[in-house]
Amino acid sequence: MTSSKSNSPTFQDLILRLQTFWAERGCVLQQPYDVEVGAGTMAPETFLRVLGPKPYKVGYVQPSRRPADGRYGENPNRLYKHMQLQVILKPPPDDVQDLYLESLGAMGIDLRQHDIKFEEDNWESPTLGAWGIGWQVMLDGLEITQFTYFQQCGGVDLEPISAELTYGLERIAAFLQDVDSIYDIVWARDPETGSVTTYGDVRLADELQFSVYNFEAADIEKTWRHFELCEAECKALLERYAAVSKDRTGDGIAPARKRFPLLAAYDLCLKCSHLFNILDARGAISVTERVGVIARVRALAVGIAKAWVDQQKSGVISDEDKQEEEKPTAKRLKTEKVSAIS
Amino acid sequence: MGIPAAQVDVTEQITGPAMNVAFIDGQPTPAAHAFAKKSGVGVSQLERVTTSKGEYLSAKVTKKGRGAAEILAESLPKEIASIYWPQNMYWRKRGEVFVRPVRWLVAMLDEEVIPLEVFGIKAGNRSRGHRILANRDISIPRAGEPYVSALRDAKVLSRGAREQQIREALDAATRTIPGARWREDKNLLDTVVNLTEFPFAVLGGFDPDFLGLPEEVLVTVMRDHQKYFAVEDANHKLQPHFLAVLNTDGDPQGIIRHGHERVLRARFNDARFFWEADQKHSLRERVTWLKHVTFQKDLGSYYEKTRRVQRVCSWLAERIRDSGIAIRPGVLHKAACLSKTDLTTELVKEFTELQGIVGGLYARVQILDYDLKEDVRQAIATAIYDHYKPESMEDPVPRTTEGALLSIADKADSIAGMFALGLQPTGSKDPFALRRQANGIVKIIAETKLPLNLTQLFEYAREAYRGSAAEKKFSASVDYAEAVRSFFRERLEFYLRDVLGFKYDVVNAVLVAGADDVVDALARAEAVTQVRPSEDFESISAAFKRIKNILRQASETQKQVAASIDSNLLREQAERDLAAAIPQIAKKVEELRGGRRYQQALLEISRLRPAVDTFFDKVMVMVDDQHLRANRLALLQTLLKEFSTIADFSAIVTEKEKVQ
Structure with a gap:
């Protein structure tokens, strides 16, 4: 192996390079969403922005929490919370696949010296009512990106569709730095002193403590109550929105729709999803309950997506408002999102 | 290439109006003019024919054969739109679907571009090379071999050439280890042939310590997760090497090999970690854990399934007790009890395709019960190991009678439950792979000559649900017995005809006389x-x-x-x-x-x-x-x-x- 650790990018360099690359290609650089999510897809910058006709390009890092994946910081390849760099291109440009390959170059990967494969890997999130068709991108046998042509989100067919590129940052950094443990990844290197801060220095404590919380300490009963409170509030908001949007007479209606806090409703839905994940990791959800609880979260997500589409039309009323949810035509979708580590 | 340039012209004689209508007083009437016009000839070229009904006007019409390009331009878009994909997508507008977005299109007849448009893309004579090795537009001079060689120059090989190149590269890489050979794997080969445009292979190695893990686990990680070929010695013993097929032309500095080795090491470490973690809880302890694993949303947990499968196994053991086939009911009962427990193990959660196999491997090394003799323990392990078999018509059936009966009971329970819910497979929809499971039952019975009656088996499998919560979800509108009967008749027909090669009329003749006893139907078909x-x-x-x-x-x-x-x-x-x-x-x-x-x-x-x-x-x-x-x-x-x-x-x- 000729690549040396010292000239490979640090974790933060990697993020900066990718962000710069996509900013130069017209993406808005967003910051991580500040509510717990299981994947970059769930951040409103993806979930809500892909709905409706308006073109949009955005990139952001999203720390993604998956309580059940925690390993107390003991497994070199698995994390409770990993970082995704998420790029949404709406609509996808014709050369999106080449653009993606260029972004690998920007990270410092010489494509001519590596083996890149696009392997069929379609994606579905039952909780979000979302699915898409695409590839997992393999770099020398390592899955580094999930590349998805989003088809449906919140049960709504997308027009236009979006391309979603989800980079697994820890995997890529470990690969570039040629380290076997995520915790050995160099996060930052002080340019003056050369002193190094590792991924472990930054994150090991929360891997340990959140594993303890999610597997042992979370109060099941209270977590359930949190869940139910968030769900109830979200539902109440959706019901109020339905009432507001139904009444389409009078002058005050358009502003009333426009200012309605659907974004807050979506935060509540995200909280439900995360609380469900904690309960699941805690072993508090029985077989029979599980399907039902997922369906409850899905109902919220789908309700919000529909309302959001309606709200975005801001006062323009047409038959499309009544557009029914369509069933996906695809079968046998894989239900897992890229998890950032091998 | 091999098609006529155009359809042949077709000349036909068509009959028009009666003479006495077409000509009055020797003058052509509007009817004659209309007929001439319709036939594309002048009135003077019209002829007369005499039929049994009298004299009629007639015309010789020549239909010009259409050119191949014209026909292709018209039919190809339809052909492209009707290609079947198990999953497809839209990217321009809803309803216009293909497997992935279409960015360019080559359609040529000899040197000519066939003028057609699909998905908003006009066909042309330009294609693209390998995305990394030759990322450029290429011009196709002519359809056929020149097309293939233009692509080859741009590092995109035809399917056959890719397969050949992969085989040669695998051979060459393996030759560097004396006495070694790569393990042939048809499905894997197909996969990598279709994953690459310009393939190459590298040989990598792993720490021989990993060979302490069961071969099944190592091979699954390599084959299913990494798409690597395993390497073995002359005695088929696994070697600490693997072969990765690349989509590039070489790896002179070993960078790619190093990357693949790194990934595999992480995967094997995970597998070892899971293997060791799983030993902390025995399969026996895990039986009650199955209460938390869903079998099917309306059919309840795997714990409930286990209990039902045990009952069906007891019934099966009774059935064949008098047949002279040796069976150890104790082995069968214990194997059934533990058969699904590996679903709670970390190893199976990670490598789901190893379900059953992992249970068998763990059973081999664990205490399953007090005072179990070693041979009994091994027999239990083997039955668990085999109970998903056969996974296909090529896959062998379980090696032991206990394994065969457990496999039948497990599959019969799934089929019975799903049919009772009214969820039998229809058309291409078969999410629980019930057809494959039913094929499995037929194959097992046929090959092991078990004296079993399908109707009774499914009556009993349905009976095992009696009083369960699942039963409340059962469909009232389904004729369960009839649905299962016709489903199995179809499966048996498939087995006799497509798998064993009996003539279709023989199969029909035999199955009309009875399709309930597989062994008997087979004997009758032979006779x-x-x-x-x-x-x-x-x-x-x-x-x-x-x-x-x-x-x-x-x-x-x-x-x-x-x-x-x-x-x-x-x-x-x-x-x-x-x-x-x-x-x-x-x-x-x-x-x-x-x-x-x-x-x-x-x-x-x-x-x-x-x-x-x-x-x-x-x-x-x-x-x-x-x-x-x-x-x-x-x-x-x-x-x-x-x-x-x-x-x-x-x-x-x-x-x-x-x-x-």
């Missing part, structure tokens, strides 16, 4: 196939067809058939002879059939031929005398009924019919 070429059998088949027709016509015209044969009404010698022959031969046939000596039984039946032939020569069945007729029909019906228990001969296609 019918054996005797089928004989002349007597041909003749009997023809006669049975004739009998069936007569009886059908009788039924359609509401002719009565006597309840039994009245010997006083047998007037002719030929019918008396036949009536006498039936019970004699039937008795012998029954004896032979009882002993499953089907071939002899069929030969016995074909001895009816002279009596039947004479009967049809000398006796008229559909006579006016209704008593005589009803009696003769009864005679034929008896004949049909008595001798259709092995096969319905009327379903056999005779040589004569084939010629026609």
